[in-house]
Amino acid sequence: MANNIEVKDLLEAGVHFGHLTRKWNPNMAPYIYMERNGIHVINLYKTVAKLEESNEALKKIAASGRKILFVATKKQAKDIVAEKAGKVNMPFITERWPGGMLTNFVTIRKAVKKMATIDRMKKDGTFNTLSKKERLQVDRLRQKLEKNLGSISDMTRLPAALFIVDTMREHIAVKEAQKLNIPIFAMVDTNSDPRPIDFIIPSNDDASKSIEAIMASVTGAIAEGLTERKSEKQADKEGNEEAKPKEAKAPKAPKADTVATEDAAANAKSEE
Structure with missing residues (x-):
């Protein structure tokens, strides 16, 4: 895997x-590897093993064309x-987890569609027919929706997986x-319960450097999966084009002059 990460990096x-x-x-x-100065130290060898396991699973999800929803507020x-x-x-x-984001996904999608409706109103001129107060209200609503849901506007169905930073907060x-x-x-820290998590990455979920290192590795694996999917699609497309049967060419119709000559020869022969 191109995005391999070593204990030294972590x-x-x-x-x-x-x-x-x-x-x-x-x-x-x-x-947990040990305790030092009243702080627990995470076993990074286990972190690397768990990170590789997670990356492999995320790569497969990405290669299948499904979405992974990242949550970190x-x-x-x-x-x-x-x-x-x-x-x-x-x-x-990254702003606030909207209650019912998954369990009431239909309602969330309606809110996302509302953004598209407002954008259409601005394009077709309907927005300009509203009063100044109404325009202000619509603009505020659009900004609020964009802030909370803009990053999921392309997510038309439930995600195939969730990636969470700090499971206690989320x-x-x-x-x-x-x-x-x-x-x-x-990313699960020493103060969190790992039991509800399917793919645990034991790690410091408070420091930005730590979060960046794990995220770089994870998104690197996802990028590999997306590249694989793109290559497979290209190969399938080329294979389909080669497999298409070539259309049989229709026989050319004989020229009018040739037909007339052949008819004349046939008549002469019958007269003899």
């Missing part, structure tokens, strides 16, 4: 720093996630995904 990014020992979740014990993660997810054309939520997203049996990939 160490430099501070991925190994956990939370204070008094704040730990005992279910994270298998992923904490200050130090939102910009990084928006940038990295945007580069691989995946939807993301606990509502975790519950909704569980309810719908949507696989959850997540």
Whole structure:
């Protein structure tokens, strides 16, 4: 895999720093290497193994053409996630998790369609027929929808998976995904419960360097999956074109002069 990451890289990014020992979740014990100065240290060898496992699964999802929804609303993660997810054309939520985002997806889609309706109004001139107060209200609504849902405007159906930074903060997203049996990939710190998560990446989910290192690896795997899908589509297209049977050419109609000559010869022969 081209986006392989080593323990040294994770160490430099501070991925190994956990939370204070008094704040730990005992279910994270298998992923903790040691305790130092009252802070748990994450076992980075296990992080690398889990990261590779997650990357392989995410690569397959991307290669199948399905979407992975990224969720990170904490200050130090939102910009990084928006940038990295945007580069691989995946939807993301970085402002606020809208309640019912997954379990009431139809309503969320209606709100997204409202944005498109407002855009149409501005294009066809209907917007200009509104009063000044109404235009102001519509503009405010459009800005609010864009801020909260603009990044998922292309997501026409439920995502195939969720990638979460900080499962404690995004606990509502975790519950909704569980309810719908949507696989959850997540950066899980020592204070979090790993049990509801399908693909755990034990890591520091508070430091921006740590988040960036994990996100770079994850989105690199997704990019590989998208490239594979593109290559397969191209190969299928070329294969279909080659497999098309060549159309049999219709026999040329004999020229009028030739027909007349042949008729004259036939008449002369019959007279003899």
